Amino acid sequence: MWITVLNVVTSGLIMGGVYAIIAMGMSIQYGVARILNVSHGEFIMIGAFLTLVLVRANVNPLIAMLLIVPAMFLLGFVLHRTIYKKLGDVSGSVGAFESNSMLVSFGLMFVLQNVALQIWGSQQQVYAFLQTSVSFLGTAIALNRLVVLLLAVAISLMFYFFLQTTRLGKAIRAVSQDADAAALMGVKIHRVGAICFGIGAVLAGVAGSLISIINQFNTSIGMSYTIIAIIVVVLGGMGSVPGSLLGGFILGFVGTLVNYIDPSLSLVAYYLIIIVLLLVKPSGLMGGKT
Numbered sequence: 524m525w526i527t528v529l530n531v532v533t534s535g536l537i538m539g540g541v542y543a544i545i546a547m548g549m550s551i552q553y554g555v556a557r558i559l560n561v562s563h564g565e566f567i568m569i570g571a572f573l574t575l576v577l578v579r580a581n582v583n584p585l586i587a588m589l590l591i592v593p594a595m596f597l598l599g600f601v602l603h604r605t606i607y608k609k610l611g612d613v614s615g616s617v618g619a620f621e622s623n624s625m626l627v628s629f630g631l632m633f634v635l636q637n638v639a640l641q642i643w644g645s646q647q648q649v650y651a652f653l654q655t656s657v658s659f660l661g662t663a664i665a666l667n668r669l670v671v672l673l674l675a676v677a678i679s680l681m682f683y684f685f686l687q688t689t690r691l692g693k694a695i696r697a698v699s700q701d702a703d704a705a706a707l708m709g710v711k712i713h714r715v716g717a718i719c720f721g722i723g724a725v726l727a728g729v730a731g732s733l734i735s736i737i738n739q740f741n742t743s744i745g746m747s748y749t750i751i752a753i754i755v756v757v758l759g760g761m762g763s764v765p766g767s768l769l770g771g772f773i774l775g776f777v778g779t780l781v782n783y784i785d786p787s788l789s790l791v792a793y794y795l796i797i798i799v800l801l802l803v804k805p806s807g808l809m810g811g812k813t
Contacts, residue, residue, distance in 0.1 A: 539775020540675025570731025599724025760807025
């Protein structure tokens with residue numbers, strides 16, 4: 524019994540950390556750039572495959588994760604400065620822009636997925652990395668899963684402190700709270716929006732890299748992770764980075780526990796949490812806290 528509980532807790536922590544990174548990327552994109560990016564999961568998929576390409580070129584997966592950061596940032600930044608900025612210019616209001624940008628991101632999702640399908644095919648992919656086990660409180664944990672947990676927590680905390688302590692982080696929080704007031708104070712909101720979309724792409728790519736270390740993956744994984752990201756963002760509070768961190772770990776624990784009982788009920792449990800939360804606290808657990 525103790526071993527089972529420990530396995531559930533450790534697996535919940537690992538997946539919760541990854542979910543938190545995924546959700547933080549979507550949260551900052553929506554909270555600042557006002558884009559509910561339903562193609563977010565495709566950026567996760569791209570991050571996993573870019574890591575695979577580098578691993579096959581004899582690059583350590585952890586080094587590969589660092590190498591894909593500028594590529595993912597550039598992809599997100601360019602997409603925002605071209606497609607989404609133009610969309611913002613022609614949309615009549617913030618509400619219209621949010622609706623239009625969500626529709627565009629649906630199209631982007633299919634484009635990215637099919638391009639990846641043409642490049643990498645539909646087969647499941649996997650590679651070996653740190654698969655030896657270490658003993659922890661009487662149970663064996665694969666070393667690669669432990670590394671993923673530590674990295675996920677470290678990345679989440681570094682991102683939070685970046686938002687709280689740096690000049691750019693303060694500008695991001697200002698735009699998230701009141702874009703018009705931030706613009707009056709000299710913040711270039713369009714540039715900050717593009718940077719945030721790039722950061723969101725980076726976080727998605729890094730999450731994809733971490734996922735590739737411990738799980739099999741293919742070019743169709745994007746939608747499932749987009750759903751998870753949306754659930755975590757709603758659970759934690761739209762636009763709230765601390766909420767995404769908390770929501771990620773909660774969903775990680777719930778998913779691991781339900782998966783242990785019956786894997787087919789995982790999504791059912793996720794949606795039940797959202798239904799109850801929206802009825803009891805529609806703003807999320809930490810709504811409004813960037």
